[in-house]
Amino acid sequence: MSRAKTVSVENFRARVEELSGENVFACYQCGMCSAGCPLTDQMDRLPSQVIRDLQQDDITLLESNAMWVCASCLACEVRCPKGVDLAKLMEALRQLHLRKELDHVSIDEMSPQEIAKLPQIALVASFRKKTG
Amino acid sequence: MNTIPYFPGCSLKDTAASFESSAQFVMEKLGLQLQELERWNCCGTVSSLTTDDLMHHLASVRNLVRVQDLEQTELVALCSMCYNTLSRTAQRINADAEERDKINQFMDRESDYQGAVVVRHLLQVLRDRIGWQALEQATPHSLEGLNVACYYGCTLLRPKEAAIDNVEKPTIMSEAMAAAGAMPVHFPFAGECCGTYQVVDRRDLSIERSFRVIQSAAREGANVIATACPLCQHNLKEAQRELAGASELADIEIVYFTELLAAAMGMDSQKLPEGLSARMQQVAEAQTG
Ligand code: SF4
Ligand code: SF4
Numbered sequence: 001m002s003r004a005k006t007v008s009v010e011n012f013r014a015r016v017e018e019l020s021g022e023n024v025f026a027c028y029q030c031g032m033c034s035a036g037c038p039l040t041d042q043m044d045r046l047p048s049q050v051i052r053d054l055q056q057d058d059i060t061l062l063e064s065n066a067m068w069v070c071a072s073c074l075a076c077e078v079r080c081p082k083g084v085d086l087a088k089l090m091e092a093l094r095q096l097h098l099r100k101e102l103d104h105v106s107i108d109e110m111s112p113q114e115i116a117k118l119p120q121i122a123l124v125a126s127f128r129k130k131t132g
Numbered sequence: 133m134n135t136i137p138y139f140p141g142c143s144l145k146d147t148a149a150s151f152e153s154s155a156q157f158v159m160e161k162l163g164l165q166l167q168e169l170e171r172w173n174c175c176g177t178v179s180s181l182t183t184d185d186l187m188h189h190l191a192s193v194r195n196l197v198r199v200q201d202l203e204q205t206e207l208v209a210l211c212s213m214c215y216n217t218l219s220r221t222a223q224r225i226n227a228d229a230e231e232r233d234k235i236n237q238f239m240d241r242e243s244d245y246q247g248a249v250v251v252r253h254l255l256q257v258l259r260d261r262i263g264w265q266a267l268e269q270a271t272p273h274s275l276e277g278l279n280v281a282c283y284y285g286c287t288l289l290r291p292k293e294a295a296i297d298n299v300e301k302p303t304i305m306s307e308a309m310a311a312a313g314a315m316p317v318h319f320p321f322a323g324e325c326c327g328t329y330q331v332v333d334r335r336d337l338s339i340e341r342s343f344r345v346i347q348s349a350a351r352e353g354a355n356v357i358a359t360a361c362p363l364c365q366h367n368l369k370e371a372q373r374e375l376a377g378a379s380e381l382a383d384i385e386i387v388y389f390t391e392l393l394a395a396a397m398g399m400d401s402q403k404l405p406e407g408l409s410a411r412m413q414q415v416a417e418a419q420t421g
Contacts, residue, residue, distance in 0.1 A: 021183040038325045042337055069337070072178065073325035074290035078299050085291075091181035105333045118332065119362040120142035121213050124177040125329035128188075 007100055013057040019092035024054040026082045033076035033086050042069045047076055047086050054089065067093040068104055072129065091129075098132035105130040136257065137199045137207050138166035141214035142174050148211070148362035153403065154394035155210050155254060161270050161397045162262050166208065169198045177213055178329075179220045186231055192221035193235050196249040197242045207251050210390070212361040216287035219251040219294045253288060253296045254390070255304050255360065267311040271396035274313030277415040280356045280392065281317040281349035282306050285364045289323050299323075305358060305389055312396040314356070321348035326367040335370075342371035350381050355411070358389040385411060 009015050017024060027048075034046040043066040045053065053061040070090040077085045097104070105126055107115070115123065136159075144152040159166050172195050180188040195218060199207045207222075209215035225232050226247040236244040252260075258267060282305035289295050289302060297304040302323065306316035324345060327338025346368060349357050359365040368386045376382035385407045394404065401409035 019182045019184065038327075038341055039330075039337065041340075042334075069330075069334070071286075071325055071328045071330050072181070073286045073328065075286075075325065078290050078292060085181075088181045095182055110332075117147075119147045119366050120174075121177050121211065121363050122329045122331055122366065124142070124174060125213070125363075126332035128176065128178050128180075129329065130333070 007062050007096055007102065009059065009062070009096055012059045012062075013054055015096070016054055016089060016092045019095055020085070020088040022085055022088050024051055024084075024089070027051045027055065027080075027084050028082060030081060032079050032081060033084075036075045036079050037070075038073060038075065039069050039071060047090075050093075051084065051086060051089060062093065062096065066090070068130065094129065098130070101132050103131040133160070133163055133165045135165045135167040137202055137204050138168050139172055139175070139195055139207055139209045139214060139218060139251075140168060141172075141209065141211045143211055143362035147366065148388075150403075150405070151210060151362060151365075151388045151390060154388060154390040154399065157399050158390055158393045158397060159254075162258075162266065164257070164262065167202075169195060169202075169207075172198060175214045175217045175221075177217060179217050186234060187238075189221045189225060189231075190235055190238065192218050193225055193245050194239065194242060196222055196225075196251075197239070197245050199249045200246060201243065205248050205250060207249055208254055208257050209251060210254050210360075212253065212285065212287040213363060215251065215253040215296075216294050220291070222249055222251045223293055253360070255288075255308060256296050258308055259304055264307055264311040267308060267393075268313075271312040271393065273396050273398050273412065273416070274419075275309065275392060275396050275415070276313045276315075277418060278314040278356050278392070278411060279317045279354050280306075280309045280314045280358050281319050281352065281354035282309060282322060282358045282389070283326075283345060283349070283360075283364060283368070284323050285359075285361055286323070286325050286328065288360060305360065308389065309358065309392065312393055314392065314396075317349065317352050317354040319348045319352040319354065321345045324348075326364045328363055328367070331363075331367055331370070338367045339371045339374055342367040343375045346372055346376070346381055346384060346386075350384060354384060356385045356387065356392070356408075358387060358392055360389055
């Protein structure tokens with residue numbers, strides 16, 4: 001699902017910092033977050049590139065799939081030597097879409113069999129993370 | 133019998149029913165009954181990470197109020213996602229009188245939450261309240277012969293404030309297994325993510341991650357993987373079913389840690405996962421023969 005250019009945000013970086021409570025300039029680009037992230041294989045930008053883009057106020061970041069692939073596993077959060085919580089930045093980026101009612105999953109696309117098989121926590125977590 | 137307030141969460145009432153029943157069996161044997169909260173509600177499953185989203189902590193706080201209503205200050209959870217969400221909310225709201233006040237004003241029909249409830253995972257209760265020695269004494273059917281890789285995943289270890297043990301080198305589950313006579317297997321993927329809720333719309337991704345966990349455990353000689361989360365358990369089982377084929381990875385038992393403890397305490401083999409009771413049988417035969 002591409003959400004390319006459907007969200008426009010004034011003061012992009014400031015808004016992400018506000019939502020996340022994080023200071024993106026604390027990051028010195030060591031790459032530790034990207035090294036430990038289990039899902040970089042599937043990301044079109046690495047976690048460290050996500051924060052670099054934020055430093056540069058690059059709004060094309062909103063077109064990246066990284067925030068949707070991120071599983072909030074917090075490996076980056078516990079390992080960042082600068083105490084940056086990248087998972088919060090990822091959440092803020094998701095929220096910029098979701099608060100415009102741009103959901104990323106839909107229960108209508110799932111079969112009743114699929115739904116029945118999944119633990120409830122999978123469904124609730126997915127909808128909490130990917131719908132507004 | 134002593135009791136402790138207990139939060140089951142949604143999955144334990146459905147896909148993960150054996151997680152709950154085995155834990156209840158274990159705790160009864162240990163003389164500390166899990167007392168299910170009345171009128172508990174879903175904890176929200178994941179902790180909201182944005183600064184302005186206090187509202188989503190409300191579901192967890194309501195459950196803390198239930199504990200307070202019992203005049204208790206400790207709540208135990210089994211599902212590691214519930215544990216994580218409840219614990220993070222409790223720590224945040226206990227420490228911030230202003231946020232607590234906002235939430236209390238919103239919950240008209242509840243008693244005000246006073247900010248005193250601490251949330252623990254069952255493993256912590258086993259370690260800190262029961263003790264490994266008492267656990268050892270309560271497990272006559274030793275798990276000898278089982279090489280158990282303890283899989284923690286994310287939510288028992290991260291963030292640091294919610295970690296039930298050392299963030300990078302946890303041993304708490306291995307200690308429980310060792311007390312029950314099993315051989316703990318250390319493996320590098322013990323705290324790696326299984327792909328979690330991505331299984332809903334990115335199943336490929338969770339299967340791939342989970343399979344790596346199984347491979348890593350197998351490489352280190354595990355014949356059992358112990359889990360503490362209905363979602364880890366689901367994802368690992370799916371990955372095994374889909375990718376293990378006829379390899380030896382298909383023979384690894386993936387079970388809840390409480391099922392292993394219950395087996396060691398003599399729970400009826402009919403109630404245990406089939407593969408696990410077969411292994412217990414082998415263990416018993418090896419010991420007598
Ligand atoms: S680990 Fe922290 S400092 Fe290093 S690149 Fe990632 S966010 Fe920046
Ligand atoms: S929280 Fe997201 S970005 Fe950070 S390591 Fe986990 S998956 Fe990667």
